[in-house]
Amino acid sequence: MSSGSFYKNLIDETLICGRCGNCRSDCPVYQEIGWESAAPRAKISMARELFARQGDAKISAEYAKRITQCTMCGACTRACAARIDLQSLWKDLRTKLVTAGKAPEAYNAMIGNLKTRKNISNFANTTRLDWAEDLDELPDYLDQEQGAEIVYFVGCVSSFFPRAAQVPVAMVQLLEKAEVSFTTLGPEEWCCGFPMLAAGHGDEIAEFARHNVEKVRSLGAKTLVTGCASCYHVWSHVYPEILGESLGFRLVHATEMLSELINEGKLVPNELNKTVTYHDPCDLGRNSGVIHAPRAIINSIPGVKFIEMATYGEESTCCGGGGNLQGADQGLAESIAQKRIKEAAATRASIVVSACQQCEQMLEKAARTEKLPLQVMDVSELLLMAIDG
Structure with missing residues (x-):
């Protein structure tokens, strides 16, 4: 459950949704698939129909697929005008899949x-x-x-x-x-x-x-x-x-x-003449509020030119690697990652750093797929590179 959540239970939360669609434009899965059934509000509407009105009705194979087509990035929760904790709702829906025997192998x-x-x-x-x-x-x-x-x-x-x-x-x-x-x-x-x-x-x-x-x-x-x-x-x-x-x-x-450790003078980076951009991991930035620290590290390195992507911080676009999406729909996860790596390439940086090993693996593979001259690494690797000269 997200910090500060007012979440009660799956049925009550589905009745709160007003279908405004604020969540739809921020959802990386909807942006790739394009069908209304892939949007958060549609998944909620279907949950309301199945569980609030009909009891624990049978979950179709198509709806089961839609439930798992989610990175649980939290962008929908942040956009929700009704303040529904959608990450908790998605977890409850996946529990329904397990109970119904419809979870992906x-x-x-x-x-x-x-x-x-x-x-x-x-x-x-x-x-x-x-x-x-x-x-x-x-x-x-x-x-x-x-x-x-x-x-x-x-x-x-x-x-x-x-x-x-x-x-x-x-x-x-x-x-x-x-x-x-x-x-x-x-x-x-x-x-x-x-x-x-x-x-x-x-x-x-x-x-x-x-x-x-x-x-x-x-x-x-x-x-x-x-x-x-x-x-x-x-x-x-x-x-x-x-x-x-x-x-x-x-x-x-x-x-x-x-x-x-940098602020205390225990780690002192040397000059590194590189252009760098940073990808905010969803669970670190948007969902946990750790946004300043990785940027402070990057900006502490003399010679580094730091350029933000079009979306960053709490509004950062997901890499596609969260929510067990790779196990449910690997192609979709990779498509989301490819969109994000193109956003990184648009900064003209030579290095993309992140602070999540899953993000880094997704972005590195996407860079190879798109044949982009981008080096992907963790913030710790960048700092060590600077310290070791």
Whole structure:
């Protein structure tokens, strides 16, 4: 549920919608498909017809497809004149899909991995630190060091997908240069649970929340830093609600931590003569309000020319990688990403940076597909590049 939400339940919320259409023009899925049935207001109208008027009627295959054709980017929630928390509504609709046995097979496979391996990949959770093999030297303190001041929550994408592994590698090098005391949860890090929420299995996230929070508390850390935008959103918005209490330690996104270290003089970037643009991850910018920190990092690098895209901040266009859309309609997800990368190319920047590993993978693939001379990287990678000269 979004912060400050007045959400009650699926049926009551569908009755509030006045079909004004404010949500339609901001929806990246509608912009690609173009059919009214793909617009948020149409999905709500159909939900009202099925569940408020007819009870739990059968969900057609076409409507099931429309429900999953959503990145859960939050643009519709931001645009809603009636202040409906549409992200919560989409989660409830996906729960209906699960109950009706209409969830995509890719969702079922992913949930199976989460239940058995505690991560979204096909790899055993004991391999969560394999990305660290790309470091010049593997520090012993990375694996659950007691008494470390900071716990770095790496996330599933960075832990198990080769391209994204360069993000934690960069983060470790930056934290070492800043001489801060940190560790990770190693193989005891479980998925944050966001994929469960997006797949309609929100009731099963509690086990993951309790495990992760208890592991951080057991190490005595004062701060948790997450490199993934969705992990940050879940830790900050979902976990406290599930636990019914505060986390008991400070929570920051990696960009906030790095910005602080620059301000404290612990990280000093050298000149880097590059033109850079920035893509706001939906779960970090629009849905969590972390907009200034990544820009502060970019602007702290001497020589960098920073140019905003046509849409940015809370109005930033989605990359297509959220909401488990790839598992439901990969072609649609890639089309949305291609539109966003063209927006980046219009700035004439040579580097596109973001602060979400999923966004970076989507944009990098889109740049290759569109044959655009754009380098895609994480903010941490850009900062390390500047510091190392």
